[in-house]
Amino acid sequence: MNRLRFSKNFLYVPLVFMAIFYLIPLYVMLVTSFKSFAEVDLKTMWNLPAGIHFDNFIEAYSKLAPSLWNSFAMVIPAAVLSSMLGSLNGYIFAKWKFRGADLIFPLILFGMFIPYQSILIPLVQFMNAVGIKGLVGLTLTHIIYGIPITTLTFRNYYASLPQELLEAAKIDGADLLKIYRHILLPISIPSFVVVLIWQFTSAWNDFLFAVVLTGNKDWPITVALNNMAGSQIIAWNVQMAGSLLTALPPLLVYILAGRYFLRGLLAGSLKG
Amino acid sequence: MRKFFADKDRVLSVVLVLPSILAVLIFIYGFIGWTVRVSLSKWKGLNPDYTWNGLTNYINLFSDPRFAVDVRNTVIFTSVFVVGTILLGFFLAVLLDQGLKGEGFFRSLFLFPMAISYIVTGVVWRWLMNPATGTRTSGFNLLFSYLHLDFLQNAWHTTPTWGIAAVALAAIWQMSGYTMALYLAGLRAIPHELREAAQIDGASDLQIYRFVILPLLTPVTLSALIILGHMSLKVFDLIIAIAGKQLPLDVPAIYMWQTTFDGLFYGRGAAISILLLISVAVLIIPYIIYTLRTETFK
Known part of the structure; x- marks a missing residue:
């Protein structure tokens, strides 16, 4: 027994070692961000900051602020819708299988795996032709290409609910929309949280979508950050x-x- | 009366999903068809030109030295990334499956990179993998020198030919938590009686893993292979953030983007993207069919 416990505790060695590996980039981000400009030097990049300074944040925020808000303005409606x-x-794919649903569903699923490069040229042409530019176009794009994964997540959840639940409601006279609103929607909150977070x-x-669909003024933060990193200044x-x-909002979530x-x-790996 | 409602609902159900189905048909399949058409055209320049060009754009790619670099890089990246992510993820899952205290904490820690954008990962890793030498040494190379491991210092992503493998390291950092989660879910689904039975039969821990657990995890490994494999074919943002558009680290996704939107060579860009799509489809379509067929609920 004692030997077993000793050997189990020994497992903390690789575990802690791996933890350090995962934390290294975060560590460098944090300590560098909180250094004062005077302290910053590539040669001391692993050292802890002497105190907490916000010079870097203020500078980064002044450069990225518009993009940060662009990201929020695009992401929130995209996720909700x-x-x-x-x-x-x-709901319909799980409980109201219409004819052909079993054929259409896998076709929809395939959409979440395609390399988006293969629809990028038509997408840009289309958006230009209909005159939907910038953030609105980007939001719309995320909604459309989000359909496969959001449909899948909800379908898997609804399919796991017993069919009797619906049958009983049907006998009581509830129709498709009433069943959805009064029975399924109230118990879907956890799935909504999953999908909202994911989207x-x-x-x-x-x-990728952002860099081809938006210009300077409505760049979301990932594009702005990449351009900032690419500049020598x-x-x-x-x-x-x-x-x-850039990492903070999804990290907080x-x-x-x-x-x-x-x-x-x-x-996302079809293993709902 | 009930029949009437059922029919009305049947129509309504189709009406409600129709917009989404149409959107998928147009924005995915219609657009893919459109891209195929572009790939068979002579379109080069700002204005669309659908003059028939046959397979010329595809044929030219196969004698294009840049595309050869892309294929080589994709093969190196995929091998390092997929093998590294699966091994590391499996290792972490087995460690976390031993019922240690603080398991939840470590699990969250290994998974957090998944929440971060590839662009962020790329920007940070670019500085960690700084190849500068001498007094300007920094990043991992500096850390190695602190730890007296100087022999590990290297040029990272600027290494000739193999540079892309360094980019794969950053990708492993980002994605191994995902395979860990897949394996952990798989391990948890194995009934305890199976391990106990093997233990009673005198199997050692190692034997249990080798002969009982590993075979049961084959489906997990297969999904991980396919999901990670298709991700590595599509790798794009991470490389852009680490290296920009440097030829030695080029991959098809970047070539497509650059030749289309910077070079305005739409025909070639479309051809690259269709080749990319085919390579992804070969992996993914059987996977979707298999998964839907073996689903427990119908």
């Missing part, structure tokens, strides 16, 4: 603070609701 759409679709994170972190310490600023985040993650 695509979850609502996904919930409705999921928030993926739209926030997106780069902006010091690496400010880039670190900017990275932290992860810290507050990690369990739901994980479920969205597993849904």
